[in-house]
Amino acid sequence: MLSAVVKQVTLDEPGQREVTRLCVQAALTLLQHGAESALVESVARRLGVALGVESVEVAIMANAVTVTTLSGGQCVTTVRRNEDRGINMHVVTEVQRTMLDLEDGRLDRAGVAERLGAIRHFRHPRWLVALGIGLSCACFAALQKGDLRTCAVVFVASMLAMVVRQLFAPLHFNPLVTFFAAAFVATSVAAAAVLLELGATAKIAMASSVLLLVPGFPLINGVSDMVKGYINTGISRLVFALMLATATCGGILLGMAVWNTWGWS
Amino acid sequence: MNLLLALAQDMALASVPAVGFALVFNVPSRMLGYCAMGGAVGHGLRFLLVSEPVRMPIEWATLLAAAVVSLIGVQLARRLRAHPKVFTVAAMIPMVPGVPFFSALLAIVEINREGLTDALLQTAINSGLRALFIIGALAVGLAIPGLLFYRRRPVV
Numbered sequence: 001m002l003s004a005v006v007k008q009v010t011l012d013e014p015g016q017r018e019v020t021r022l023c024v025q026a027a028l029t030l031l032q033h034g035a036e037s038a039l040v041e042s043v044a045r046r047l048g049v050a051l052g053v054e055s056v057e058v059a060i061m062a063n064a065v066t067v068t069t070l071s072g073g074q075c076v077t078t079v080r081r082n083e084d085r086g087i088n089m090h091v092v093t094e095v096q097r098t099m100l101d102l103e104d105g106r107l108d109r110a111g112v113a114e115r116l117g118a119i120r121h122f123r124h125p126r127w128l129v130a131l132g133i134g135l136s137c138a139c140f141a142a143l144q145k146g147d148l149r150t151c152a153v154v155f156v157a158s159m160l161a162m163v164v165r166q167l168f169a170p171l172h173f174n175p176l177v178t179f180f181a182a183a184f185v186a187t188s189v190a191a192a193a194v195l196l197e198l199g200a201t202a203k204i205a206m207a208s209s210v211l212l213l214v215p216g217f218p219l220i221n222g223v224s225d226m227v228k229g230y231i232n233t234g235i236s237r238l239v240f241a242l243m244l245a246t247a248t249c250g251g252i253l254l255g256m257a258v259w260n261t262w263g264w265s
Numbered sequence: 266m267n268l269l270l271a272l273a274q275d276m277a278l279a280s281v282p283a284v285g286f287a288l289v290f291n292v293p294s295r296m297l298g299y300c301a302m303g304g305a306v307g308h309g310l311r312f313l314l315v316s317e318p319v320r321m322p323i324e325w326a327t328l329l330a331a332a333v334v335s336l337i338g339v340q341l342a343r344r345l346r347a348h349p350k351v352f353t354v355a356a357m358i359p360m361v362p363g364v365p366f367f368s369a370l371l372a373i374v375e376i377n378r379e380g381l382t383d384a385l386l387q388t389a390i391n392s393g394l395r396a397l398f399i400i401g402a403l404a405v406g407l408a409i410p411g412l413l414f415y416r417r418r419p420v421v
Contacts, residue, residue, distance in 0.1 A: 087289070089355075097347070132288040136286060140363070142278050143275070220361075220403055
Protein backbone atom coordinates (compact mmCIF):
# COMPACT_ATOMS: atom_id res chain seq x y z
CA MET A 1 0.00 0.00 0.00
CA LEU A 2 1.26 3.43 -0.99
CA SER A 3 0.24 5.16 2.24
CA ALA A 4 2.13 2.54 4.26
CA VAL A 5 5.27 3.28 2.24
CA VAL A 6 4.87 7.02 2.80
CA LYS A 7 4.43 6.49 6.54
CA GLN A 8 7.78 4.73 6.97
CA VAL A 9 9.76 7.72 5.72
CA THR A 10 9.99 10.63 8.18
CA LEU A 11 8.91 13.79 6.40
CA ASP A 12 11.47 16.51 5.73
CA GLU A 13 10.47 20.10 6.45
CA PRO A 14 9.28 21.07 2.95
CA GLY A 15 7.33 17.81 2.86
CA GLN A 16 5.65 18.58 6.18
CA ARG A 17 4.81 22.07 4.96
CA GLU A 18 3.16 20.67 1.89
CA VAL A 19 1.17 18.15 3.93
CA THR A 20 0.03 20.97 6.24
CA ARG A 21 -1.11 23.00 3.24
CA LEU A 22 -3.06 20.05 1.86
CA CYS A 23 -4.75 19.47 5.24
CA VAL A 24 -5.79 23.09 5.60
CA GLN A 25 -6.97 23.18 2.00
CA ALA A 26 -9.20 20.17 2.58
CA ALA A 27 -10.52 21.59 5.88
CA LEU A 28 -11.20 25.02 4.36
CA THR A 29 -12.93 23.58 1.30
CA LEU A 30 -15.24 21.51 3.52
CA LEU A 31 -15.99 24.44 5.83
CA GLN A 32 -16.79 26.76 2.91
CA HIS A 33 -19.31 24.38 1.42
CA GLY A 34 -21.44 23.55 4.43
CA ALA A 35 -19.83 20.53 6.10
CA GLU A 36 -20.34 20.22 9.86
CA SER A 37 -17.33 20.83 12.14
CA ALA A 38 -16.92 17.18 13.18
CA LEU A 39 -16.48 16.18 9.52
CA VAL A 40 -14.03 19.02 8.83
CA GLU A 41 -11.86 17.99 11.75
CA SER A 42 -11.92 14.25 11.06
CA VAL A 43 -11.14 14.59 7.33
CA ALA A 44 -8.20 16.97 7.99
CA ARG A 45 -6.79 14.60 10.62
CA ARG A 46 -7.12 11.43 8.59
CA LEU A 47 -5.67 13.14 5.51
CA GLY A 48 -2.61 14.35 7.44
CA VAL A 49 -1.96 11.02 9.14
CA ALA A 50 -2.30 9.15 5.84
CA LEU A 51 0.19 11.59 4.29
CA GLY A 52 2.79 10.72 6.92
CA VAL A 53 2.67 13.27 9.77
CA GLU A 54 2.32 11.99 13.33
CA SER A 55 -0.74 14.04 14.23
CA VAL A 56 -2.90 16.90 13.02
CA GLU A 57 -4.64 19.41 15.29
CA VAL A 58 -7.51 21.44 13.89
CA ALA A 59 -9.11 24.54 15.41
CA ILE A 60 -12.28 25.70 13.70
CA MET A 61 -13.68 29.20 14.12
CA ALA A 62 -16.61 30.86 12.42
CA ASN A 63 -14.50 32.59 9.78
CA ALA A 64 -11.10 30.92 9.95
CA VAL A 65 -9.53 27.50 10.29
CA THR A 66 -6.15 26.69 11.87
CA VAL A 67 -4.20 23.48 11.24
CA THR A 68 -1.04 22.32 13.02
CA THR A 69 0.85 19.19 11.99
CA LEU A 70 3.40 17.39 14.14
CA SER A 71 6.21 15.37 12.61
CA GLY A 72 9.56 14.37 14.07
CA GLY A 73 9.29 16.88 16.92
CA GLN A 74 8.55 19.75 14.51
CA CYS A 75 5.29 21.70 14.36
CA VAL A 76 3.96 23.55 11.34
CA THR A 77 0.92 25.78 11.83
CA THR A 78 -1.12 27.65 9.27
CA VAL A 79 -4.35 29.67 9.27
CA ARG A 80 -6.80 30.23 6.44
CA ARG A 81 -9.64 32.71 6.33
CA ASN A 82 -13.02 31.15 5.67
CA GLU A 83 -15.53 32.74 3.32
CA ASP A 84 -18.85 31.05 2.90
CA ARG A 85 -19.21 29.77 -0.66
CA GLY A 86 -22.73 28.36 -0.30
CA ILE A 87 -23.78 24.81 0.42
CA ASN A 88 -22.35 22.36 -2.10
CA MET A 89 -22.56 18.67 -1.21
CA HIS A 90 -20.82 17.68 -4.43
CA VAL A 91 -17.64 19.44 -3.29
CA VAL A 92 -17.91 17.89 0.21
CA THR A 93 -18.21 14.43 -1.37
CA GLU A 94 -15.19 15.02 -3.63
CA VAL A 95 -12.96 16.02 -0.70
CA GLN A 96 -14.09 13.01 1.30
CA ARG A 97 -13.45 10.63 -1.61
CA THR A 98 -9.96 12.09 -2.10
CA MET A 99 -9.22 11.25 1.54
CA LEU A 100 -10.69 7.74 1.19
CA ASP A 101 -8.67 7.07 -1.99
CA LEU A 102 -5.51 8.18 -0.20
CA GLU A 103 -6.23 5.88 2.75
CA ASP A 104 -6.83 2.98 0.34
CA GLY A 105 -3.45 3.67 -1.26
CA ARG A 106 -4.79 4.76 -4.63
CA LEU A 107 -3.29 8.27 -4.35
CA ASP A 108 0.03 9.74 -3.19
CA ARG A 109 0.81 13.28 -2.00
CA ALA A 110 1.05 14.70 -5.52
CA GLY A 111 -2.16 12.91 -6.45
CA VAL A 112 -4.01 14.43 -3.48
CA ALA A 113 -2.78 17.92 -4.39
CA GLU A 114 -3.97 17.40 -7.95
CA ARG A 115 -7.40 16.02 -6.92
CA LEU A 116 -8.05 18.82 -4.39
CA GLY A 117 -6.98 21.47 -6.89
CA ALA A 118 -9.18 20.02 -9.61
CA ILE A 119 -12.47 20.07 -7.65
CA ARG A 120 -14.92 22.07 -9.70
CA HIS A 121 -18.05 23.74 -8.35
CA PHE A 122 -20.62 21.46 -9.88
CA ARG A 123 -24.08 23.05 -9.95
CA HIS A 124 -27.40 21.66 -11.08
CA PRO A 125 -28.94 23.58 -14.03
CA ARG A 126 -30.64 26.78 -12.86
CA TRP A 127 -33.98 26.08 -14.53
CA LEU A 128 -34.09 22.66 -12.88
CA VAL A 129 -33.38 24.12 -9.42
CA ALA A 130 -36.07 26.81 -9.86
CA LEU A 131 -38.56 24.22 -11.09
CA GLY A 132 -37.69 21.86 -8.23
CA ILE A 133 -38.13 24.60 -5.63
CA GLY A 134 -41.45 25.66 -7.15
CA LEU A 135 -42.72 22.09 -6.97
CA SER A 136 -41.32 21.67 -3.44
CA CYS A 137 -43.18 24.67 -2.06
CA ALA A 138 -46.34 23.61 -3.91
CA CYS A 139 -46.04 20.25 -2.13
CA PHE A 140 -45.60 22.04 1.21
CA ALA A 141 -48.88 23.86 0.48
CA ALA A 142 -50.52 20.52 -0.35
CA LEU A 143 -49.21 19.03 2.91
CA GLN A 144 -50.96 21.90 4.72
CA LYS A 145 -54.21 20.87 3.00
CA GLY A 146 -54.08 23.67 0.42
CA ASP A 147 -56.28 23.16 -2.65
CA LEU A 148 -55.04 22.96 -6.23
CA ARG A 149 -55.32 26.69 -6.96
CA THR A 150 -53.37 27.57 -3.83
CA CYS A 151 -50.65 25.11 -4.83
CA ALA A 152 -50.46 26.65 -8.30
CA VAL A 153 -50.04 30.16 -6.84
CA VAL A 154 -47.34 28.89 -4.45
CA PHE A 155 -45.56 27.18 -7.36
CA VAL A 156 -45.28 30.44 -9.32
CA ALA A 157 -44.43 32.60 -6.28
CA SER A 158 -41.66 30.38 -4.95
CA MET A 159 -40.21 29.69 -8.39
CA LEU A 160 -39.91 33.44 -9.00
CA ALA A 161 -38.33 33.91 -5.57
CA MET A 162 -35.76 31.24 -6.45
CA VAL A 163 -35.04 33.02 -9.75
CA VAL A 164 -34.41 36.21 -7.74
CA ARG A 165 -31.92 34.32 -5.56
CA GLN A 166 -30.18 32.99 -8.66
CA LEU A 167 -30.03 36.46 -10.24
CA PHE A 168 -28.60 38.02 -7.07
CA ALA A 169 -26.01 35.27 -6.48
CA PRO A 170 -23.43 36.34 -9.13
CA LEU A 171 -23.74 40.00 -8.01
CA HIS A 172 -22.19 39.13 -4.61
CA PHE A 173 -24.87 40.72 -2.48
CA ASN A 174 -24.89 39.88 1.20
CA PRO A 175 -27.19 36.84 1.59
CA LEU A 176 -29.36 38.91 3.95
CA VAL A 177 -30.19 41.27 1.06
CA THR A 178 -30.91 38.34 -1.25
CA PHE A 179 -33.26 36.69 1.25
CA PHE A 180 -35.06 40.00 1.91
CA ALA A 181 -35.64 40.53 -1.82
CA ALA A 182 -36.71 36.92 -2.45
CA ALA A 183 -39.19 37.02 0.45
CA PHE A 184 -40.65 40.27 -0.89
CA VAL A 185 -41.11 38.80 -4.38
CA ALA A 186 -42.69 35.56 -3.09
CA THR A 187 -45.07 37.41 -0.75
CA SER A 188 -45.98 39.91 -3.48
CA VAL A 189 -46.95 37.19 -5.95
CA ALA A 190 -49.01 35.37 -3.30
CA ALA A 191 -50.66 38.64 -2.19
CA ALA A 192 -51.45 39.60 -5.79
CA ALA A 193 -53.12 36.23 -6.29
CA VAL A 194 -55.22 36.82 -3.16
CA LEU A 195 -56.16 40.35 -4.30
CA LEU A 196 -57.10 39.15 -7.79
CA GLU A 197 -59.27 36.49 -6.12
CA LEU A 198 -57.66 33.61 -7.97
CA GLY A 199 -59.09 31.27 -5.37
CA ALA A 200 -55.98 30.80 -3.24
CA THR A 201 -56.21 30.45 0.54
CA ALA A 202 -54.33 33.56 1.76
CA LYS A 203 -52.66 32.10 4.82
CA ILE A 204 -51.45 28.87 3.17
CA ALA A 205 -50.36 30.63 -0.04
CA MET A 206 -48.33 33.31 1.73
CA ALA A 207 -46.80 30.93 4.26
CA SER A 208 -45.82 28.19 1.79
CA SER A 209 -44.34 30.46 -0.86
CA VAL A 210 -41.55 31.66 1.46
CA LEU A 211 -40.59 28.19 2.73
CA LEU A 212 -37.70 28.04 0.24
CA LEU A 213 -36.07 30.67 2.46
CA VAL A 214 -36.08 28.63 5.69
CA PRO A 215 -32.37 28.18 6.50
CA GLY A 216 -32.80 24.46 7.22
CA PHE A 217 -29.21 23.41 6.55
CA PRO A 218 -27.50 25.95 8.88
CA LEU A 219 -30.11 25.28 11.58
CA ILE A 220 -29.53 21.50 11.54
CA ASN A 221 -25.75 21.92 11.20
CA GLY A 222 -25.71 24.42 14.05
CA VAL A 223 -27.51 22.14 16.49
CA SER A 224 -25.41 19.16 15.28
CA ASP A 225 -22.19 21.06 15.93
CA MET A 226 -23.31 21.96 19.44
CA VAL A 227 -24.39 18.38 20.22
CA LYS A 228 -20.91 17.21 19.18
CA GLY A 229 -19.16 19.79 21.35
CA TYR A 230 -18.35 22.48 18.77
CA ILE A 231 -20.31 25.12 20.67
CA ASN A 232 -18.62 28.10 19.02
CA THR A 233 -19.23 27.17 15.40
CA GLY A 234 -22.70 25.93 16.37
CA ILE A 235 -23.65 29.29 17.86
CA SER A 236 -22.35 31.22 14.87
CA ARG A 237 -24.26 28.99 12.45
CA LEU A 238 -27.48 29.34 14.46
CA VAL A 239 -27.13 33.12 14.81
CA PHE A 240 -26.56 33.48 11.08
CA ALA A 241 -29.60 31.28 10.36
CA LEU A 242 -31.65 33.49 12.68
CA MET A 243 -30.45 36.61 10.87
CA LEU A 244 -31.39 35.12 7.50
CA ALA A 245 -34.84 34.31 8.88
CA THR A 246 -35.19 37.85 10.24
CA ALA A 247 -34.25 39.30 6.84
CA THR A 248 -36.89 37.02 5.31
CA CYS A 249 -39.45 38.33 7.82
CA GLY A 250 -38.57 41.87 6.76
CA GLY A 251 -39.28 40.96 3.13
CA ILE A 252 -42.57 39.29 4.08
CA LEU A 253 -43.69 42.36 6.09
CA LEU A 254 -42.77 44.78 3.31
CA GLY A 255 -44.69 42.62 0.83
CA MET A 256 -47.76 42.47 3.07
CA ALA A 257 -47.64 46.24 3.73
CA VAL A 258 -47.25 47.19 0.05
CA TRP A 259 -50.23 45.07 -1.00
CA ASN A 260 -52.08 45.62 2.27
CA THR A 261 -52.81 41.87 2.46
CA TRP A 262 -52.11 40.55 5.93
CA GLY A 263 -52.26 36.85 5.16
CA TRP A 264 -50.11 35.73 8.10
CA SER A 265 -52.13 37.27 10.94
CA MET B 266 -57.19 1.44 4.26
CA ASN B 267 -57.90 5.14 4.62
CA LEU B 268 -54.77 5.52 6.72
CA LEU B 269 -52.66 3.71 4.11
CA LEU B 270 -53.93 6.02 1.39
CA ALA B 271 -53.19 9.10 3.49
CA LEU B 272 -49.74 7.70 4.25
CA ALA B 273 -48.98 7.12 0.57
CA GLN B 274 -50.06 10.68 -0.24
CA ASP B 275 -47.97 12.08 2.62
CA MET B 276 -44.88 10.17 1.51
CA ALA B 277 -45.28 11.19 -2.13
CA LEU B 278 -45.72 14.86 -1.21
CA ALA B 279 -42.71 14.78 1.14
CA SER B 280 -40.34 13.24 -1.39
CA VAL B 281 -40.64 16.26 -3.72
CA PRO B 282 -39.26 18.93 -1.32
CA ALA B 283 -36.45 16.57 -0.31
CA VAL B 284 -35.27 16.44 -3.94
CA GLY B 285 -36.03 20.13 -4.59
CA PHE B 286 -33.83 21.25 -1.72
CA ALA B 287 -31.20 18.62 -2.56
CA LEU B 288 -30.87 20.43 -5.90
CA VAL B 289 -30.18 23.71 -4.05
CA PHE B 290 -27.59 21.95 -1.86
CA ASN B 291 -25.94 20.56 -5.03
CA VAL B 292 -26.24 16.96 -3.92
CA PRO B 293 -24.62 14.77 -6.63
CA SER B 294 -27.20 13.57 -9.18
CA ARG B 295 -26.93 9.87 -8.40
CA MET B 296 -27.80 10.47 -4.74
CA LEU B 297 -31.00 12.43 -5.46
CA GLY B 298 -33.03 9.20 -5.40
CA TYR B 299 -31.83 8.48 -1.88
CA CYS B 300 -32.87 12.00 -0.81
CA ALA B 301 -36.37 11.35 -2.14
CA MET B 302 -36.49 8.00 -0.34
CA GLY B 303 -35.22 9.49 2.92
CA GLY B 304 -37.70 12.36 2.73
CA ALA B 305 -40.60 9.99 2.11
CA VAL B 306 -39.59 7.49 4.82
CA GLY B 307 -38.92 10.21 7.43
CA HIS B 308 -42.05 12.28 6.87
CA GLY B 309 -44.19 9.17 6.39
CA LEU B 310 -42.96 7.59 9.63
CA ARG B 311 -43.61 10.82 11.52
CA PHE B 312 -47.10 10.98 9.97
CA LEU B 313 -47.83 7.45 11.21
CA LEU B 314 -46.50 8.14 14.69
CA VAL B 315 -48.54 11.32 15.22
CA SER B 316 -51.80 9.98 13.78
CA GLU B 317 -54.59 7.97 15.36
CA PRO B 318 -53.46 4.72 16.99
CA VAL B 319 -50.08 5.98 18.32
CA ARG B 320 -50.64 9.73 18.80
CA MET B 321 -47.06 10.46 19.80
CA PRO B 322 -46.06 14.11 20.45
CA ILE B 323 -44.63 15.57 17.24
CA GLU B 324 -41.19 16.29 18.73
CA TRP B 325 -40.62 12.65 19.75
CA ALA B 326 -42.03 11.42 16.44
CA THR B 327 -39.59 13.72 14.63
CA LEU B 328 -36.69 12.41 16.70
CA LEU B 329 -37.55 8.79 15.88
CA ALA B 330 -38.13 9.48 12.19
CA ALA B 331 -34.83 11.37 11.89
CA ALA B 332 -32.98 8.58 13.69
CA VAL B 333 -34.41 5.93 11.35
CA VAL B 334 -33.47 7.92 8.24
CA SER B 335 -30.00 8.50 9.68
CA LEU B 336 -29.51 4.77 10.38
CA ILE B 337 -30.48 3.95 6.79
CA GLY B 338 -28.20 6.78 5.62
CA VAL B 339 -25.22 5.32 7.48
CA GLN B 340 -25.67 1.98 5.70
CA LEU B 341 -25.92 3.70 2.31
CA ALA B 342 -22.98 6.02 3.02
CA ARG B 343 -20.54 3.10 3.04
CA ARG B 344 -21.66 2.01 -0.38
CA LEU B 345 -21.68 5.54 -1.82
CA ARG B 346 -18.33 6.51 -0.25
CA ALA B 347 -19.82 9.78 1.01
CA HIS B 348 -20.68 11.21 4.43
CA PRO B 349 -24.34 10.38 5.29
CA LYS B 350 -25.16 14.07 5.93
CA VAL B 351 -24.58 14.72 2.22
CA PHE B 352 -28.01 13.29 1.52
CA THR B 353 -29.76 12.91 4.90
CA VAL B 354 -29.99 16.66 5.64
CA ALA B 355 -31.94 17.18 2.41
CA ALA B 356 -34.21 14.31 3.50
CA MET B 357 -34.94 16.19 6.74
CA ILE B 358 -36.08 19.36 4.95
CA PRO B 359 -39.76 18.29 4.61
CA MET B 360 -39.89 17.97 8.42
CA VAL B 361 -38.30 21.38 9.14
CA PRO B 362 -40.96 23.53 10.87
CA GLY B 363 -40.76 26.52 8.52
CA VAL B 364 -44.25 27.91 9.13
CA PRO B 365 -44.04 27.95 12.97
CA PHE B 366 -40.53 29.42 12.71
CA PHE B 367 -41.64 32.39 10.59
CA SER B 368 -44.93 32.73 12.54
CA ALA B 369 -42.98 33.21 15.76
CA LEU B 370 -40.67 35.83 14.25
CA LEU B 371 -43.55 37.70 12.61
CA ALA B 372 -45.48 37.69 15.90
CA ILE B 373 -42.46 39.24 17.65
CA VAL B 374 -42.30 41.99 15.00
CA GLU B 375 -46.04 42.52 15.46
CA ILE B 376 -45.63 42.84 19.25
CA ASN B 377 -43.04 45.55 18.65
CA ARG B 378 -45.36 47.41 16.29
CA GLU B 379 -48.74 47.14 18.01
CA GLY B 380 -47.88 46.42 21.61
CA LEU B 381 -48.22 43.22 23.58
CA THR B 382 -51.47 41.28 23.39
CA ASP B 383 -52.18 37.83 24.79
CA ALA B 384 -52.88 36.40 21.33
CA LEU B 385 -49.59 37.64 19.87
CA LEU B 386 -47.56 36.51 22.87
CA GLN B 387 -49.19 33.10 22.65
CA THR B 388 -48.37 32.76 18.94
CA ALA B 389 -44.79 33.92 19.48
CA ILE B 390 -44.04 31.53 22.33
CA ASN B 391 -46.03 28.51 21.15
CA SER B 392 -44.77 28.60 17.55
CA GLY B 393 -41.25 29.51 18.61
CA LEU B 394 -40.96 26.64 21.07
CA ARG B 395 -42.45 24.18 18.61
CA ALA B 396 -39.94 25.21 15.94
CA LEU B 397 -37.07 25.08 18.43
CA PHE B 398 -37.87 21.60 19.72
CA ILE B 399 -38.54 20.09 16.29
CA ILE B 400 -35.27 21.46 14.89
CA GLY B 401 -33.46 20.09 17.95
CA ALA B 402 -35.14 16.71 17.42
CA LEU B 403 -34.07 16.66 13.75
CA ALA B 404 -30.43 17.40 14.53
CA VAL B 405 -30.22 15.01 17.49
CA GLY B 406 -32.06 12.32 15.51
CA LEU B 407 -29.51 12.61 12.69
CA ALA B 408 -26.72 12.29 15.25
CA ILE B 409 -28.15 9.12 16.86
CA PRO B 410 -25.97 6.57 14.95
CA GLY B 411 -22.86 8.53 15.96
CA LEU B 412 -24.02 8.86 19.57
CA LEU B 413 -24.98 5.20 20.01
CA PHE B 414 -23.05 3.00 17.58
CA TYR B 415 -20.16 4.88 15.95
CA ARG B 416 -18.73 6.42 19.11
CA ARG B 417 -15.02 6.09 18.41
CA ARG B 418 -14.85 5.24 14.74
CA PRO B 419 -15.86 7.14 11.61
CA VAL B 420 -18.95 6.13 9.63
CA VAL B 421 -17.13 6.38 6.31
